[in-house]
């Protein structure tokens with residue numbers, strides 16, 4: 001698992017650490033790590049000696065890191081130029097070091113560079129980039145290096161222009177090939193559109209770890225976590241002990257949602273999938289191992305319910321929603337079931353002790369919460385989780401999972417190709433299977449999003465993706481993941 005911390009917590013840790021070290025030590029550590037990473041990148045494209053390096057230098061310590069790293073590269077023979085955004089407010093010691101090493105300053109954006117270091121602004125940024133910085137960020141794509149390729153962009157700590165704590169990109173921002181960050185990850189490295197701007201994220205250890213006291217703001221699962229958490233059958237397992245997932249999904253109007261949620265559930269770890277709904281003939285024809293009935297009340301024993309995908313929003317759907325919420329089992333509500341919650345008619349039904357997971361996309365989120373997730377998607381998901389006392393899985397690129405207690409996970413897998421009808425139904429089925437297998441709701445949500453995202457990527461290799469392709473890709477993905 002990787003973890004990311006908010007700016008205030010990073011600053012507090014920095015302060016604690018600085019109290020024990022000679023002044024400037026952390027900046028020297030950061031700059032040395034940054035210069036090493038940059039040298040490695042340059043070695044891949046013709047070496048450090050003679051390489052053209054452009055430093056974009058803002059007025060804070062982010063600019064200071066950049067100047068010191070530029071000095072180190074200049075000492076190794078790179079031609080280093082620093083574009084100072086505010087020459088009257090520059091890190092003076094950093095600038096002196098650069099000059100002493102043979103680097104220069106420049107007033108304009110040049111046309112050629114092999115490597116650009118973006119030190120305009122780091123974790124001290126406020127709001128969107130100001131106009132001069134924004135114009136520079138816009139112009140970077142035009143710079144060419146010695147191979148004729150676009151200049152490589154290394155963001156120092158974070159790409160300038162991103163909102164560090166939320167992952168929002170409120171305006172113009174730098175798009176980096178590599179982001180070299182210091183001490184720990186920040187939310188922008190793993191959340192929202194900012195994460196996409198970071199490119200490959202490289203963490204330089206500056207000794208912050210032991211003094212980072214606060215809880216991380218965001219957690220990111222890794223393949224090893226999913227593999228370790230995934231339930232596997234043992235010698236004494238049977239289909240019931242592995243868990244039975246119930247699906248109250250689909251309808252005569254939307255039989256596809258039933259089929260896709262069943263396909264997702266069948267790839268999960270449970271020993272049996274039961275279906276309850278009006279698409280029961282279609283489900284059994286497509287998936288003969290599913291045990292089907294017409295109503296939730298007739299379904300037989302299950303250990304968790306998935307309700308809503310393609311269910312419709314009429315009276316019959318309401319009855320089925322009430323039936324699943326009346327159980328003492330974990331319940332996942334998706335799509336139409338989320339819409340049915342709007343207006344508060346089911347407020348009493350939601351007062352339950354058993355785990356509840358809701359999986360809105362942005363439209364469903366807005367319907368339920370009364371406003372769109374907005375710039376702080378993780379915060380919005382956490383607020384909805386607290387309000388509904390449910391684990392909220394907010395879909396999208398970098399799907400977020402939030403708990404009522406405010407724990408946030410960001411999913412690192414996925415593909416824009418997943419933005420197609422039916423993929424959410426597959427996710428609901430898979431997540432339901434994990435719930436029925438006995439996993440805690442937050443873990444089930446994190447695992448399902450991760451595997452579903454990998455399946456989306458895998459399916460996209462063969463061209464445009466359908467929900468069925470994602471379902472079919474779940475098994476090969478699990479084979480790779482679980483060994």
Ligand SMILES: NC(=O)C1=CN([C@@H]2O[C@H](COP(=O)(O)OP(=O)(O)OC[C@H]3O[C@@H](n4cnc5c(N)ncnc54)[C@H](OP(=O)(O)O)[C@@H]3O)[C@@H](O)[C@H]2O)[C@@H](O)CC1
Nearest residue numbers: 014027059060061062121122123124125126128129130157
């Ligand atoms: N924490 C750590 O452990 C360590 C931190 N280290 C490094 O320090 C960095 C943080 O440095 P920092 O605090 O000096 O802030 P920083 O990011 O340079 O920005 C402040 C300057 O930017 C300006 N500015 C603000 N918003 C802007 C905008 N939208 N558009 C344009 N400009 C904007 C703002 O101007 P002002 O508002 O004052 O006019 C101010 O002058 C951190 O990211 C890391 O690189 C490492 O050296 C070692 C360990």
Ligand SMILES: Nc1ncnc2c1ncn2[C@@H]1O[C@H](COP(=O)(O)OP(=O)(O)O)[C@@H](O)[C@H]1O
Nearest residue numbers: 361395396397415416418419421422423424425
């Ligand atoms: N731009 C995107 N990039 C990556 N994944 C996305 C993007 N847009 C949507 N997704 C993913 O695609 C799935 C769509 O789910 P949903 O909107 O419920 O579809 P449906 O209801 O048609 O099944 C979700 O898992 C979501 O995270």
